[in-house]
Amino acid sequence: xxxxxxxxxxxxxxxxxxxxxxxxxxxxxxxxxxxxxxxxxxxxxxxxxxxxxxxxxxxxxxxxxxxxxxxxxxxxxxxxxxxxxxxxxxxxxxxxxxxxxxxxxxxxxxxxxxxxxxxxxxxxxxxxxxxxxxxxxxxxxxxxxxxxxxxxxxxxxxxxxxxxxxxxxxxxxxxxxxxxxxxxxxxxxxxxxxxxxxxxxxxxxxxxxxxxxxxxxxxxxxxxxxxxxxxxxxxxx
Amino acid sequence: xxxxxxxxxxxxxxxxxxxxxxxxxxxxxxxxxxxxxxxxxxxxxxxxxxxxxxxxxxxxxxxxxxxxxxxxxxxxxxxxxxxxxxxxxxxxxxxxxxxxxxxxxxxxxxxxxxxxxxxxxxxxxxxxxxxxxxxxxxxxxxxxxxxxxxxxxxxxxxxxxxxxxxxxxxxxxxxxxxxxxxxxxxxxxxxxxxxxxxxxxxxxxxxxxxxxxxxxxxxxxxxxxxxxxxxxxxxxxxxxxxxxxxxxxxxxxxxxxxxxxxxxxxxxxxxxxxxxxxxxxxxxxxxxxxxxxxxxxxxxxxxxxxxxxxxxxxxxxxxxxxxxxxxxxxxxxxxxxxxxxxxxxxxxxxxxxxxxxxxxxxxxxxxxxxxxxxxxxxxxxxxxxxxxxxxxxxxxxxxxxxxxxxxxxxxxxxxxxxxxxxxxxxxxxxxx
Numbered sequence: 001x002x003x004x005x006x007x008x009x010x011x012x013x014x015x016x017x018x019x020x021x022x023x024x025x026x027x028x029x030x031x032x033x034x035x036x037x038x039x040x041x042x043x044x045x046x047x048x049x050x051x052x053x054x055x056x057x058x059x060x061x062x063x064x065x066x067x068x069x070x071x072x073x074x075x076x077x078x079x080x081x082x083x084x085x086x087x088x089x090x091x092x093x094x095x096x097x098x099x100x101x102x103x104x105x106x107x108x109x110x111x112x113x114x115x116x117x118x119x120x121x122x123x124x125x126x127x128x129x130x131x132x133x134x135x136x137x138x139x140x141x142x143x144x145x146x147x148x149x150x151x152x153x154x155x156x157x158x159x160x161x162x163x164x165x166x167x168x169x170x171x172x173x174x175x176x177x178x179x180x181x182x183x184x185x186x187x188x189x190x191x192x193x194x195x196x197x198x199x200x201x202x203x204x205x206x207x208x209x210x211x212x213x214x215x216x217x218x219x220x221x222x223x224x225x226x227x228x229x230x231x232x233x234x235x236x237x
Numbered sequence: 238x239x240x241x242x243x244x245x246x247x248x249x250x251x252x253x254x255x256x257x258x259x260x261x262x263x264x265x266x267x268x269x270x271x272x273x274x275x276x277x278x279x280x281x282x283x284x285x286x287x288x289x290x291x292x293x294x295x296x297x298x299x300x301x302x303x304x305x306x307x308x309x310x311x312x313x314x315x316x317x318x319x320x321x322x323x324x325x326x327x328x329x330x331x332x333x334x335x336x337x338x339x340x341x342x343x344x345x346x347x348x349x350x351x352x353x354x355x356x357x358x359x360x361x362x363x364x365x366x367x368x369x370x371x372x373x374x375x376x377x378x379x380x381x382x383x384x385x386x387x388x389x390x391x392x393x394x395x396x397x398x399x400x401x402x403x404x405x406x407x408x409x410x411x412x413x414x415x416x417x418x419x420x421x422x423x424x425x426x427x428x429x430x431x432x433x434x435x436x437x438x439x440x441x442x443x444x445x446x447x448x449x450x451x452x453x454x455x456x457x458x459x460x461x462x463x464x465x466x467x468x469x470x471x472x473x474x475x476x477x478x479x480x481x482x483x484x485x486x487x488x489x490x491x492x493x494x495x496x497x498x499x500x501x502x503x504x505x506x507x508x509x510x511x512x513x514x515x516x517x518x519x520x521x522x523x524x525x526x527x528x529x530x531x532x533x534x535x536x537x538x539x540x541x542x543x544x545x546x547x548x549x550x551x552x553x554x555x556x557x558x559x560x561x562x563x564x565x566x567x568x569x570x571x572x573x574x575x576x577x578x579x580x581x582x583x584x585x586x587x588x589x590x591x592x593x594x595x596x597x598x599x600x601x602x603x604x605x606x607x608x609x610x611x612x613x614x615x616x617x618x619x620x621x622x623x624x625x626x627x628x629x630x631x632x633x634x635x636x637x638x639x640x641x642x643x644x645x646x647x648x649x650x651x652x653x654x655x656x657x658x659x660x661x662x663x664x665x666x667x668x669x
Contacts, residue, residue, distance in 0.1 A: 066613065106373040124370075145294070161367075163296065
């Protein structure tokens with residue numbers, strides 16, 4: 001394992017502590033996130049801020065909110081007969097056993113020392129085998145020239161070139177400045193908590209432990225760094 | 238008269254060959270040939286133009302999107318890998334197991350395998366978003382990716398099959414005094430050595446051909462995220478598909494070349510190959526049955542993709558694959574009087590090739606059209622458009638650009654084959 005001290009993530013500033021988690025960090029951070037499905041109100045704020053933070057062109061989404069219902073705006077009828085609606089915010093799961101990292105022919109998709117799955121857009125050959133491999137469908141391809149609502153580029157990162165694959169980076173540019181990812185601080189319901197999986201006393205790990213945080217498509221054996229807290233007001237999914 | 242002796246051996250005026258080697262008619266009327274080559278060159282030019290357009294504008298000009306991110310190009314890639322592997326397996330197995338009757342078509346089969354694998358490799362290029370970065374594959378080789386191993390075996394196999402073609406042709410080339418023989422003589426001792434070299438080559442080529450198509454199958458079959466593909470039957474099924482389509486194409490090409498007087502063999506051989514093709518079709522159908530039964534029986538979510546194949550817009554494609562693509566050619570080949578008539582064997586071969594193509598089409602389409610996490614609104618399709626850019630499923634239809642690129646590459650293959658047949662003797666003669 002690479003020297004964790006070499007990681008751009010040294011410490012999170014007090015400002016970011018307000019948005020979640022810090023506490024005593026481990027020596028070898030493995031960053032992750034937990035999404036509380038009970039708190040999520042399906043407002044798409046995190047999806048929209050993700051687009052502006054990372055300059056994601058029109059037609060591509062690194063982060064999107066799925067509705068657990070028959071359609072986007074149709075609630076399901078619960079076992080007790082009442083109507084209910086829950087959401088599944090979905091972005092890269094930053095799997096520990098990532099199928100995309102195995103599949104990429106040119107190692108353009110790789111793990112950072114802190115567990116974040118990254119994409120090297122200067123190396124990517126655009127074969128899209130990582131999109132085949134990903135069980136979650138969170139990878140986007142730059143099919144054509146990027147189109148934006150304004151003539152200006154937005155966000156804090158470089159735009160990705162035509163013909164390459166892009167996806168959520170857990171806002172590494174923000175982590176390097178001791179800030180939590182944009183989707184975390186922008187959530188009006190506080191449904192997202194960022195943290196370190198190797199810190200057993202952190203807020204995120206405690207939540208996962210106490211509320212039985214689950215992995216999406218656990219049977220695929222990918223061991224995601226993103227976990228979901230099921231809503232308590234209804235029978236589990 | 239043995240099966241391998243040409244039944245048609247007209248005079249060959251102007252032919253420089255030693256009379257001991259009977260050669261079929263090799264005169265070609267110039268007019269049609271020139272027109273044919275001009276047509277192929279024109280189609281290739283269209284293909285190159287379409288590829289240039291795609292390179293400039295990105296893969297947005299294809300029908301592929303984030304949900305179905307592989308389409309026509311990958312489909313043709315694996316189809317041609319199959320055609321190649323199938324042809325070479327039949328040719329080299331015939332040699333290894335001493336099936337003398339196959340001899341007249343061995344060279345043709347090896348040539349078909351070579352041209353097909355060159356086409357397969359060509360089909361990779363237009364599929365890449367950044368074809369100019371293709372050298373990153375050897376530079377940053379990721380050993381855990383099935384794709385790099387597939388590209389490796391395609392390259393190795395291309396070299397092997399080209400050597401194999403040359404090995405078959407060089408004795409005749411030497412007799413003609415061609416420089417392409419690279420110094421091979423025509424003495425009896427050299428000829429005996431040639432035969433040993435061909436046998437040795439068959440030992441290498443047979444496992445290479447099987448490996449070639451197995452690794453192509455594993456590109457798909459090892460992906461746990463794709464339920465319809467994640468199955469240990471993929472490699473055997475790909476081999477069976479390869480045998481059906483590869484042998485089918487060899488039969489068609491052999492009959493075509495016989496018609497053009499480039500090759501001669503008796504109808505017995507056609508009937509025999511037809512019987513073999515029928516057997517391969519049964520194996521393919523058996524593997525499809527085993528796959529679908531295993532997927533559907535538990536009635537569990539894992540079988541969703543297979544169940545989808547039997548409903549909605551996919552059902553006609555599935556019925557075409559199984560009933561027309563496999564059933565009809567099997568019936569034709571199972572009826573003895575029909576099997577003895579080359580025209581019916583040709584019809585059965587053509588339908589079987591289309592059937593295998595449909596099988597692969599269904600594999601790609603149904604394997605990709607529906608995401609695992611299938612809640613609304615679905616996946617962003619990857620381009621800006623009026624209305625929602627999300628879709629829960631996607632019905633892939635190739636665009637005209639994709640067809641032009643594919644036609645161009647097919648024309649390139651036809652040109653390679655035509656030139657090879659013009660310059661390399663196709664008729665394999667009896668061993669001394």
